[in-house]
Amino acid sequence: MIKKLAQLTMASAIVLSVASPALAQNALDSTAAKGNQTNNTNNFTGAQAMQGGTTEAPRLQGATNGTIGPQGGDATIIQGVNTAGTVRVNNLANLEALCNIIANGMEILGIAWGGPTIIMGFMHMSAGTQDAMKRIIWGMSGVTGGMATPGCINWLVASARDANLFS
Numbered sequence: 001m002i003k004k005l006a007q008l009t010m011a012s013a014i015v016l017s018v019a020s021p022a023l024a025q026n027a028l029d030s031t032a033a034k035g036n037q038t039n040n041t042n043n044f045t046g047a048q049a050m051q052g053g054t055t056e057a058p059r060l061q062g063a064t065n066g067t068i069g070p071q072g073g074d075a076t077i078i079q080g081v082n083t084a085g086t087v088r089v090n091n092l093a094n095l096e097a098l099c100n101i102i103a104n105g106m107e108i109l110g111i112a113w114g115g116p117t118i119i120m121g122f123m124h125m126s127a128g129t130q131d132a133m134k135r136i137i138w139g140m141s142g143v144t145g146g147m148a149t150p151g152c153i154n155w156l157v158a159s160a161r162d163a164n165l166f167s
Contacts, residue, residue: 092166096157103150110146114139 121135160166 092157092161095166099153099157100150103153106149107146110142110144110149114142114144114146117142 117135117139119139121132121137121139124135125132
């Protein structure tokens with residue numbers, strides 16, 4: 001079994017080494033075929049080639065000064081950010097995140113308060129107390145209000161965003 005695995009490994013290594021592509025070299029430039037040498041005037045390495053024999057690959061360029069979004073007093077500039085130009089801060093995303101935290105907290109509180117209130121209402125109902133139905137209704141309202149709060153807040157934020165109230 002191990003001998004068969006070794007044979008398969010050797011066979012796949014031979015196939016992959018034969019089938020691997022050669023370095024992309026320019027046949028028109030004799031210095032490109034020699035590799036990266038000190039007398040290479042075109043600054044080619046062994047893996048670079050000229051396209052059509054006349055042009056080089058494009059040079060890499062650093063960050064350019066550019067601006068995004070509004071300018072002047074409406075733009076927020078962040079010191080220490082490694083970009084060239086002005087950075088626009090998406091304050092709507094921060095507001096939406098805060099609203100989601102508040103909505104999720106309201107949902108947890110509504111369910112955490114409403115659930116035990118419903119259970120207490122059923123316990124009072126079995127005992128025959130007068131205010132049992134009131135407790136059940138209050139508990140159902142708490143659970144319903146808690147579960148509806150995130151959807152309502154998301155609806156309000158989406159409506160405000162679509163109406164361009166934040167831009």
